[in-house]
Amino acid sequence: xxxxxxxxxxxxxxxxxxxxxxxxxxxxxxxxxxxxxxxxxxxxxxxxxxxxxxxxxxxxxxxxxxxxxxxxxxxxxxxxxxxxxxxxxxxxx
Numbered sequence: 078x079x080x081x082x083x084x085x086x087x088x089x090x091x092x093x094x095x096x097x098x099x100x101x102x103x104x105x106x107x108x109x110x111x112x113x114x115x116x117x118x119x120x121x122x123x124x125x126x127x128x129x130x131x132x133x134x135x136x137x138x139x140x141x142x143x144x145x146x147x148x149x150x151x152x153x154x155x156x157x158x159x160x161x162x163x164x165x166x167x168x169x170x
Contacts (some may be wrong), residue, residue, distance in 0.1 A: 080128075083119050085146045090121045095140060095151060095167040102161070108136035144169065 084091055094111040111125040131139060140151060149169040157164040 080116065081142055081146050083116055084114065084143065087114060087119065087121060088147050091147075093143060093169055094125060094154070095136075097165040097167075099163045099165075100161065101163060106133075108133060110136070110139060 091112065091114045096109045096111065098107045098109060099105070100107075108131045110128045110131065112128050113122055113125060114120075115122055115126065128139075144151060147169055151167050152170050153165065154168040155166045157166060
């Protein structure tokens, strides 16, 4: 069973945070996806777990797969700034 199949199985309970993280000094961008889904065994938790860091191409592909599996759109949820990083946080609605 693939990760997308597990996500589709828990589509009413699963939640994702898609983060674009920008280093304020170098302007280097990294991409991360957080989820509340444990996969072994599949269950929903109150914690946010990283599904990994991605290149831009991998990040966009993973978002596309999740949008298709959950039939939802991605929207900007919040912006988190501090001295070193700017984080753009997106969620599925």
